[in-house]
Structure formats: structure tokens, C-alpha cells
Amino acid sequence: MKHRETKQKKVRKENLSDWYHWILEEADIVDSRYSIKGMLVYKKWGLLIIREMQRYLESLLEESGHEPTLFPVLIPEDILGKETQHIAGFEEQVFWVTHAGENKLERKLALRPTSETSIYEMFRLWIRSHTDLPLKVHQSCAVYRYETKHTRPLIRGREFLWNEGHAAHADKEDAKKNILEIQDIYGKLIRELLCMPFLIDRRPDWDRFPGADDTYAFDTIMPDGKTLQIATVHDLGQNFSTVFDITYEDSEGKHQHIYQTSYGPSFGRLLAALISIHGDDRGLVLPPKIAPLQVIIIPIIFKESDTAEIMEYAKKIRKKLDSMDVRTEIDAGEERPGAKFYYWEMKGVPLRLEVGPKDLKEKKITVVRRDTGDKSTIAFDEVDDVCKIFEDMSKDLGEKAEKGFNGKMFEAPALEDVGKYAGKGVIKIGWCGRKACAEEIGGYVSILNVDGDPLECVVCGDKGQGVRAAKTY
Amino acid sequence: MKHRETKQKKVRKENLSDWYHWILEEADIVDSRYSIKGMLVYKKWGLLIIREMQRYLESLLEESGHEPTLFPVLIPEDILGKETQHIAGFEEQVFWVTHAGENKLERKLALRPTSETSIYEMFRLWIRSHTDLPLKVHQSCAVYRYETKHTRPLIRGREFLWNEGHAAHADKEDAKKNILEIQDIYGKLIRELLCMPFLIDRRPDWDRFPGADDTYAFDTIMPDGKTLQIATVHDLGQNFSTVFDITYEDSEGKHQHIYQTSYGPSFGRLLAALISIHGDDRGLVLPPKIAPLQVIIIPIIFKESDTAEIMEYAKKIRKKLDSMDVRTEIDAGEERPGAKFYYWEMKGVPLRLEVGPKDLKEKKITVVRRDTGDKSTIAFDEVDDVCKIFEDMSKDLGEKAEKGFNGKMFEAPALEDVGKYAGKGVIKIGWCGRKACAEEIGGYVSILNVDGDPLECVVCGDKGQGVRAAKTY
CATH class of the missing domain: 3.30.110.30 (C-terminal domain of ProRS)
Structure with missing residues (x-):
């Protein structure tokens, strides 16, 4: 592994925004220099964190009966416009495809700003009977909104990554039940995976999702004191099912309009909050469960002649960690250990294991926690302790974030x-x-x-x- | 689990196209009824198969030094148009975004038909020195082409899912080396994961990728005798680096244009080939490695009073398979076993385990192979044999496909x-x-x-x- 030279560090407390832009670039999260304003290039480290979030969330959603789906990115104008409040809320933000090659299209096609309308067109075909309900689907995808406000990487952009869930229910009660279940799932994602505190806020009517009867938003507080909406859950009532004419035959043979709920967390905003809430002046601090790399092993070699033996020891440790499904790498690069420490701290890797001649001799490993800098020693036979340290870190990071949150x-x-x-x-x-x-x-x-x-x-x-x-x- | 009633089966040999459309719908692969021609709704089973392909491929690419990235879906007209052969090849197929809300955009934006141009704009910023090379990135995403020919689900569409890789090299030799390495990776994906035979064909000049010096295509033969291009690898020479002015400083301090390669398999076409090549009149036949579900356990219950004991036995088997990372489910639904057999055969699940009173008594399990229908019995303590059976199946499926291929x-x-x-x-x-x-x-x-x-x-x-x-x- 070869590490780039780094730019001047930024002090997080002095200027959160400067620090944020520094770390986005430094840690290979995103590149903001793409030639369209508000559209980002996601880079390796950012994408790997999002991949972990996505897998964790998708697995919870699928356990709770959501089927994975993927709908087209384009929605015809007439379909996007069916629900009047919905289109009124989005029409100023829609990117329109009007031509293909030299040809003007017969109908304008919208880049999805959200997928209620395209999905509900299909729900109409898929739902026949009460035995088809509840029907729950989800998709991880990008959505497109022409933001006219000041854009900010991962926080306000014109293309953003999210997961959206959509459910069809036989009655209001089942819809309410699903809203609670989704709040629970999102709560797990935010609190357990990302170790972040949040509020669930039922929004005032002027701030609801266009077309919803109610919107429950997940808000967290950023270190600068402003809140960030990271997920929303909507009670759509029968607003869409009425205009899309989505009905089911109940057990008595009567046709009823379904009730609907839709919901989504923004992966970009979750990542922005994760970076800002846990980070410090040295860079990212990633909770163990979300870290793409959980352990970095750094061989400390003073004498050339020790190299083979120390590398072998490092590999033995790695093998053990691999077998425990701990995401581990050895940094065997040519930089000095100090440069490696600096680099992996900036990347937010939760644990650094240092293995030098003394460690090798004593069959021990020096362990350094990224969040606190605490150094300790564990025996080779106790590598399993890494999992215990991860648990402590998750707890401590959650508590520290909670304390910051409560102080605001x-x-x-x-x-x-x-x-x-x-x-x-x-x-x-x-x-x-x-x-x-x-x-x-x-x-x-x-x-x-x-x-x-x-x-x-x-x-x-x-x-x-x-x-x-x-x-x- | 409740299974839908099924439509009339289709005979594959009589009419491949009818059979293909039947199984796409029946097995929940895709829904072709979306309101834009050539754009599909991907459904659970199709998406889960694609997810396995994607993970397998991404993991090979990342092992070989490719960094995951995700570039914006939109490309400004001036950037898409920089390489004259490239734009000439794609301009008739490009979907253009011209408006956002009511506003006409200053520059037209293309929905990416492929991402060479957007990626190389950033390569210009990322590459400085020979130590930055080779630079390899990949992304899994959808691309958009306004096909005017007859569209066919997964085979020819206007939105399709793929992975695209892009590499920057210091010289021609490194580019050639990468082409061989990618051919090897795609070969593994097609042969080892999907058990399909293929040809690598260096295309005539009129059939090259627009902007490439050479295109190597992976072709397979469909059961109807027509070939399907499932992946391509392009030698781009310095065509793009010249117009995008992507240079590096070599070890002597001289600025040189990089050499480039780009490549991608189509997940949709791989899925279409997988379905068509291995399938039979009963439906899908999925090779074990790609099957979203590898084992379905079906409790065979004659007497109500046996239920608890048989279910417990089924769960014990499942637990053992889970611990071996075999993707397993128990179908404890109320349908008769025959209906369950029919359903899971249609879905292509490689192995069916039947556990009835006799199996329980003798601590055995009845095992049925999807591809051959062969029935055998294994002892509970030999559940590990499942992996051996998977190996045999993969080999047999590969050989059968190869035989069909050679016969054509x-x-x-x-x-x-x-x-x-x-x-x-x-x-x-x-x-x-x-x-x-x-x-x-x-x-x-x-x-x-x-x-x-x-x-x-x-x-x-x-x-x-x-x-x-x-x-x-």
C-alpha cells in the first residue's frame, strides 16, 4: 500500500465546513469537481461505507418482508403528474428528458425525483386480492432533484443515493403498524450500525412529503448545531391509490382502495452525519460495524533481518481475524510506521495492531483504539478480544455522540x-x-x-x- | 411461503421466445409492462441473481486492484462529444436532458450511454505521475441507449445494468496485460459462476466500440443458434487520452499520454443467457454458485401429529446448512408437497431436500437434483455432501452447456x-x-x-x- 502525501489538516472545531471538505477529499469519500454542479463522483472509501450501510439496511428490510426491486430511472410526465400535490411539490425540481438522438420524444420523461408514481403504476397491476397484501418492496438507487439552493456534498445534491421502501396495506392499521416497524429498522441502522442519536419528528403540514397525510422525519444534530434530516417515513393514506386506482378485493368480494406508506433514508446524508459527528482533527472515526476496514496491522521493523519473522506473525494474526470475519489488512508498505499511523487514523480504521520484535517475542500484540488513542496489549491467543474492544468502542462512540447531542x-x-x-x-x-x-x-x-x-x-x-x-x- | 397459481407452462424447444417470456414473468425475474418501451422493472428473483453476479465480479475486480467508484448518470454534451468517433457511434442513441423544472438548461446533459467520457474527465485530474499508474476503477450501474431496433427483455433494452471497468496505463504493454487479466476475470464469471461456454472474438473494425482500436467480445450461443454478446473489452489506445489530455510524468520527467482500456459485461444479457442455456420445460435451472437460494427443504407430513418432530428435524438440517453458508430455506407453507416441488423447480433451486417420517426415523434426508431430477439419500451426519453434490452439478451443467455449444x-x-x-x-x-x-x-x-x-x-x-x-x- 502506498499512501499519498496529505494536505494540511483542518481543525474541526474551528470550522466544521472546512474540515468536512478536507476530509471528503483526503479520505477518498467523494470528489466534488465533476463538471455538473451538485453531482458527485463517489470514491472508494465513501462507496465502501455506503455499501455496508446498504447491505445492513437491505437485510433488515428483506427480513421484514420487503422484496428487492429496481424500477426504471425515467417516469413519463403523465404518470408523474397523476397525484396533484405530489407533482406540485416536485415539478420545479424535475430534470426532463425531451429528446433521444435527434428526435423529440412524444412524452417528456422525468428523471425520478422519487419513485412513488412509477412503482404505483405497477402496484395497480400486481395487486388483486387481500391475499396479495401487505405488499412491500424496496430499492437502492439514485434520485434526481434540480436543487436551486446552495449545494453541499452528500447533504444537498442533484443526484443522491438512497433506499426507498414502498408498501401497500389493506387498511389504515396495517399502514400504522408498518410505519412503526420501519421507524424501528431505521432506528437500528442509525443507532446500532452508525452509533448516532436521532429524533423522530412528525412534521408540520407545510413540511410534509408532497402527497402524504403525515411525514415522520429522522433528524440528527450536526456538530455545528444545525439539524440534518437523514430519513423520512410517510403515511400516504389513500391519496395515491385513489388516483392510480389501486384496489384489492377484500374477503367479502368488495373492491377497496389500498392504504400506502413510503419511506427512505439518504445514504449520502447518513454518511455526512457519520463523518461529522464522530470525526476529529485527525480525520474520520468510524464505528467498527460500518468501517470498511476494521483492523489495520502494522509491522514495526527495526532490523531488516526481523522482517520475515514479523511478517509471518502479522499474517498469522490476520488469518485468525479473517476467520472471525473481521475486515483486516496488513500495511506492509515502505513508509515509516508514523506515516502509516497517520494515514489509517485519517481513514478512521477502528483498531490499529502494531507488531514489533517485542510483541513477537512475547507473543503479544499492541492494540490502539482510533477513537480514544488508548493503547493496550493483548496476548496472541486472545485475539478474540478484538470483538470485545469493538463492542466497547461502539458503546463509547454512541455515548459520546449522545452526550454531544444532549448538550445541544x-x-x-x-x-x-x-x-x-x-x-x-x-x-x-x-x-x-x-x-x-x-x-x-x-x-x-x-x-x-x-x-x-x-x-x-x-x-x-x-x-x-x-x-x-x-x-x- | 405462499405460491401463486401458475400459468400454462411453455415448451422450451418448441418456441424459445415464448418459453423465455413465460419464465421471466413466472419466476419473478422482470416485469416488461412498464410504461416506457425497453425499460424493465427488475423483480426479486432476477435482482437476487444479478446481486450474486455483481458481488462475485466486484470482488474479483477489487482483488485485481480496481477501486469501486460511482460517477454521475449525466454527462454534459461538450464532454460526451470530445472524442469524435465515440460521439458519432452513440449520438443517435442518447437520451438528452434539456430542462430542469421550467428552465431550459444552458448545456444539454446526456444520460450516460457508457461512462468513458465522464470518467476520463476525472482521470485528467487524478493522474499526475507514473506512480499513479496503473489506475483502475469500476462501477456497477445502469446505462441508457435509445435502441431503435426491436427491444427484448434483458437482451436489448433502453436501460441496462452492467459493470464497467476503466484503466489507465503507462504503456501499451500494460494495457495488453490488463486486457488479458480482464478476459480471465470475465471468463471466471461466465464459466465458473454461471457454468456457460463462450468465445472471445476480436471484432472486425466496423464492429468495434466507438473510439477503440480493438474490441474483444465474449459471445455465447443461445439455444436457438443465435449468438449473444455478453461482455466486451476494449483497447482504447491513446484515442481518449489525447483529446482529454490525460498525461503523466514518466520517471525521466517527460509528460506522456496514457494508454487506456475499458470493459464491461452486461448483467442483463448474462442473466438472459443463464436462463436460456440452462433452463428446461419446468423452468429455471440455476447453477449452485449463482442460485439466490441453493437448497429448499420441504417437510413431507402425512400425519398432523408428526408435524412438530419433522419441522424440528428440518430446522436442524437448515441450521447445519446455514453454518456451511449454504443459502437455505424451509418451505413450511400449507400447499401440498407436489405444488411446492413444482414451484421451486420452476425457480431453479439446485437442490430439494425432502424430509418425511421415514427420513426422520432413519436419520436420513432425501435429496433431489434440479438439473437431472436424480433422487438420492444421504445420512443426516453427511449433510456436508451437499457441497459435493453442488460441485458435481456445476461440472455437469457446464459440460451439458458445452456439449450444446459444440453441437452448434x-x-x-x-x-x-x-x-x-x-x-x-x-x-x-x-x-x-x-x-x-x-x-x-x-x-x-x-x-x-x-x-x-x-x-x-x-x-x-x-x-x-x-x-x-x-x-x-
Whole structure:
């Protein structure tokens, strides 16, 4: 392995944005220099992290009865436009294919901004009877939205990678049940795989997915205090099934419109949050479960004559780790150990194993944790301890992130307090539910959710609820 | 598991095309009813097979030094158009994005028909020195071509799934070396994973990839005698590096244009060939390594009172197979065993294990091979034998396919013989190398390759080579 020379490190606390752009390039996450604004080139390390996320999520979804599918990227204009609120919400953002070669197409074709409409056209053909329900499908794909706001790599782009799930239900209750199950699955993905805390926020009506009766968003708090929406779950009611005429025959032979739910996490935004929340000045800090490489073994060789023996020892350790399904590599490159340490720390590899002449002699291994820098020694026969260390790291990383998260929760008894905390985290605010008052609050922050304990509105003083609000990405 | 009622089976030999469309629908491979011609909805079984192919291939490519990447689906017109032969070859097939929302875009954007141009724009930024070479990347993605010919599911479509690899080399020799290495990797994919025979054909100049100096194509022969191109490998020389100005500094400090190779197999076509070559009247026959499900266990229950014990036995078998990483399921549904046999045979699952009261009593398992229908009995303690049976099956399937393939090889000493064998397989024909003679031959078949032993031209009688020709998909 040969490592590139690195650019000047950035200090994360001083300027999160500078640090973020530095590490995206340095760690081979993405390249932002592609010739179309808002479209990224995904590079090896970023893609391998996304691959792990995708496999973990797909496996949970498939266990819960979702069938993998892949629908075309193009949706004819008439189909995209069937549900009026849906198209109203997306029409300004749609990329349109109008020509093929020299020919003007008879119908314009949209690059999917999301796939409800293309999938529901097929649901109409696939669903006949109550025995076909629930029908659940998912797909991992890219979607396209012509963002006019300032784009940011992985956070706001014109092409982004996600997984979208779509389910058809016989009744409202089954739809509700699925919403809870999906919240649980996404919760596992975010908390267990990525060790990140989150909030589930039922969005105000003006912030719902176009065509949904309700939208539940997963928000996390970035180190700079702004929130990032990383996943959403939508209760679509019968809005789409009515216009797409998707019906089933119930057990009494009557035709009923199905109920629907749709949902998706953004792999790009999850990756952006993962990088920002766990990272430090030395670079990425990856929780063990998501790390593409979990252990890097670095042979420490002082005397040329030790090389063969130390390399053999390193290979024995690797073999043992391989058999435990721990993703491991040996860095046998020619750089000095210091340069290797620096490189793999920047890449966020959870554990570094150093094996030098002393380790070899004593049949020991020096183990260094990426998150804390803690150095310890384990016996060769106790390589299994690596798994225990991974568990500790996951727990510690989760707790550290949780602590940062909890430190960014504020309460604003009056409107002037909202201004004080705006941009520092999530603020609990009393709100009466009226749009006019929300707009007043909106001068500082956006309202994230609509449910809370009774609390007087900070604007009009009327009875209301304590809701969450924040500056958002 | 509940199985749908099935439509009338089709006889494969009588009409391959009818059978093919029947099994695509029946086995949940793809749905061809999407509202845009030539664009498919990939369904569970098809997608799971493609997922296995993709993982196998990606793993070989990454072992050989390819970095995974993902480039944007859109390519600006000026970049797609840089290499004149390349754009000339693709311009009639390009889907153009011209608008976003209501706005006309300043530059037209192409849906990638292939990614040479977008990738090489970045190669120019990534490559500086000879130490950066070779640089090899790959991506699994969909590409878009507005086919005007008759479309056929998985064989000729307007959106198709593939993996494309791109490499940058310091010199011609390294490029040649890579071409051989990729031929070896694709050979493994086709022969070892999919148990299919193939030919590697160096294409005549009029049939090269637009912008390539040479194209090596992998052709297989479908049961109807037509050949199907399933993968290609291109020697791009310096054609792209010259116009994209991709240079490196050699060890003497001089700037040199890189040499390039690009290559890709079509997952859709590989799947089409897999289905057609191995299938039989009962449906799919999947080689063990590619089968999403390798073993289906079917409990045979005559007396209600035996249920618990037989199910427990089935679960014990499954557990053992799970621990061996054999993809296994138990079909505990309410259908009669016959219906289950029928269903899983149609799906092509390589092995069926039947466990009934007699098997339980004798601690045995009845094993039925999908390809031959052979029934045998193994002891519970010899479940490992399943792997041996898989090996035999893979070998037998490969040999059977090879036999079919060899039976479709003909020689045509004269032009009238060409007509006789046209559409029945691959024909060895003497050809002088002149375009005019190729056009004469082209009335019957297409010339697949340009290399062969000395043989007189069937058209003009001049000196030539024995080349391969066939009717092609």
C-alpha cells in the first residue's frame, strides 16, 4: 500500500465546513469537481461505507418482508403528474428528458425525483386480492432533484443515493403498524450500525412529503448545531391509490382502495452525519460495524533481518481475524510506521495492531483504539478480544455522540430566547399550532415537529404544545 | 411461503421466445409492462441473481486492484462529444436532458450511454505521475441507449445494468496485460459462476466500440443458434487520452499520454443467457454458485401429529446448512408437497431436500437434483455432501452447456453452406478480410472475429482466414 502525501489538516472545531471538505477529499469519500454542479463522483472509501450501510439496511428490510426491486430511472410526465400535490411539490425540481438522438420524444420523461408514481403504476397491476397484501418492496438507487439552493456534498445534491421502501396495506392499521416497524429498522441502522442519536419528528403540514397525510422525519444534530434530516417515513393514506386506482378485493368480494406508506433514508446524508459527528482533527472515526476496514496491522521493523519473522506473525494474526470475519489488512508498505499511523487514523480504521520484535517475542500484540488513542496489549491467543474492544468502542462512540447531542438541546421560554439558541441545537418552544406564529418563529428557526406537552405559544401566548425547532441544513 | 397459481407452462424447444417470456414473468425475474418501451422493472428473483453476479465480479475486480467508484448518470454534451468517433457511434442513441423544472438548461446533459467520457474527465485530474499508474476503477450501474431496433427483455433494452471497468496505463504493454487479466476475470464469471461456454472474438473494425482500436467480445450461443454478446473489452489506445489530455510524468520527467482500456459485461444479457442455456420445460435451472437460494427443504407430513418432530428435524438440517453458508430455506407453507416441488423447480433451486417420517426415523434426508431430477439419500451426519453434490452439478451443467455449444459449431466451405447453417450456430468461414466480401457474407450472418487459420475466402476465393460468423441477437 502506498499512501499519498496529505494536505494540511483542518481543525474541526474551528470550522466544521472546512474540515468536512478536507476530509471528503483526503479520505477518498467523494470528489466534488465533476463538471455538473451538485453531482458527485463517489470514491472508494465513501462507496465502501455506503455499501455496508446498504447491505445492513437491505437485510433488515428483506427480513421484514420487503422484496428487492429496481424500477426504471425515467417516469413519463403523465404518470408523474397523476397525484396533484405530489407533482406540485416536485415539478420545479424535475430534470426532463425531451429528446433521444435527434428526435423529440412524444412524452417528456422525468428523471425520478422519487419513485412513488412509477412503482404505483405497477402496484395497480400486481395487486388483486387481500391475499396479495401487505405488499412491500424496496430499492437502492439514485434520485434526481434540480436543487436551486446552495449545494453541499452528500447533504444537498442533484443526484443522491438512497433506499426507498414502498408498501401497500389493506387498511389504515396495517399502514400504522408498518410505519412503526420501519421507524424501528431505521432506528437500528442509525443507532446500532452508525452509533448516532436521532429524533423522530412528525412534521408540520407545510413540511410534509408532497402527497402524504403525515411525514415522520429522522433528524440528527450536526456538530455545528444545525439539524440534518437523514430519513423520512410517510403515511400516504389513500391519496395515491385513489388516483392510480389501486384496489384489492377484500374477503367479502368488495373492491377497496389500498392504504400506502413510503419511506427512505439518504445514504449520502447518513454518511455526512457519520463523518461529522464522530470525526476529529485527525480525520474520520468510524464505528467498527460500518468501517470498511476494521483492523489495520502494522509491522514495526527495526532490523531488516526481523522482517520475515514479523511478517509471518502479522499474517498469522490476520488469518485468525479473517476467520472471525473481521475486515483486516496488513500495511506492509515502505513508509515509516508514523506515516502509516497517520494515514489509517485519517481513514478512521477502528483498531490499529502494531507488531514489533517485542510483541513477537512475547507473543503479544499492541492494540490502539482510533477513537480514544488508548493503547493496550493483548496476548496472541486472545485475539478474540478484538470483538470485545469493538463492542466497547461502539458503546463509547454512541455515548459520546449522545452526550454531544444532549448538550445541544435547549428550551426557549420566550421568543428572544429562540434567537439566543438559534443555530446552536434543537430548541423546545411553545407553539399554538397556527401558521402565522410559526412564521414568526421561522424568522429564527424551523419547526421540526408538531407533537409535545402542553406549553403556551412563545408568539401569541395562547395554549399550545412544546415542539422542537432548529436551524436546519 | 405462499405460491401463486401458475400459468400454462411453455415448451422450451418448441418456441424459445415464448418459453423465455413465460419464465421471466413466472419466476419473478422482470416485469416488461412498464410504461416506457425497453425499460424493465427488475423483480426479486432476477435482482437476487444479478446481486450474486455483481458481488462475485466486484470482488474479483477489487482483488485485481480496481477501486469501486460511482460517477454521475449525466454527462454534459461538450464532454460526451470530445472524442469524435465515440460521439458519432452513440449520438443517435442518447437520451438528452434539456430542462430542469421550467428552465431550459444552458448545456444539454446526456444520460450516460457508457461512462468513458465522464470518467476520463476525472482521470485528467487524478493522474499526475507514473506512480499513479496503473489506475483502475469500476462501477456497477445502469446505462441508457435509445435502441431503435426491436427491444427484448434483458437482451436489448433502453436501460441496462452492467459493470464497467476503466484503466489507465503507462504503456501499451500494460494495457495488453490488463486486457488479458480482464478476459480471465470475465471468463471466471461466465464459466465458473454461471457454468456457460463462450468465445472471445476480436471484432472486425466496423464492429468495434466507438473510439477503440480493438474490441474483444465474449459471445455465447443461445439455444436457438443465435449468438449473444455478453461482455466486451476494449483497447482504447491513446484515442481518449489525447483529446482529454490525460498525461503523466514518466520517471525521466517527460509528460506522456496514457494508454487506456475499458470493459464491461452486461448483467442483463448474462442473466438472459443463464436462463436460456440452462433452463428446461419446468423452468429455471440455476447453477449452485449463482442460485439466490441453493437448497429448499420441504417437510413431507402425512400425519398432523408428526408435524412438530419433522419441522424440528428440518430446522436442524437448515441450521447445519446455514453454518456451511449454504443459502437455505424451509418451505413450511400449507400447499401440498407436489405444488411446492413444482414451484421451486420452476425457480431453479439446485437442490430439494425432502424430509418425511421415514427420513426422520432413519436419520436420513432425501435429496433431489434440479438439473437431472436424480433422487438420492444421504445420512443426516453427511449433510456436508451437499457441497459435493453442488460441485458435481456445476461440472455437469457446464459440460451439458458445452456439449450444446459444440453441437452448434459448423463449417461452411462454400457460400451456399453459410445459408444452410445460418441461424443454427457459429459457422467457420473463409474470409479475405475485405469489407465487400463481408457484406456478401453479411446477407446471411455477421462476422464475429477477424483471427483464424489460413482459409480461402468463400466469396472471392482469395487467400484469407477461417473466421467465425453467426446470426446475432
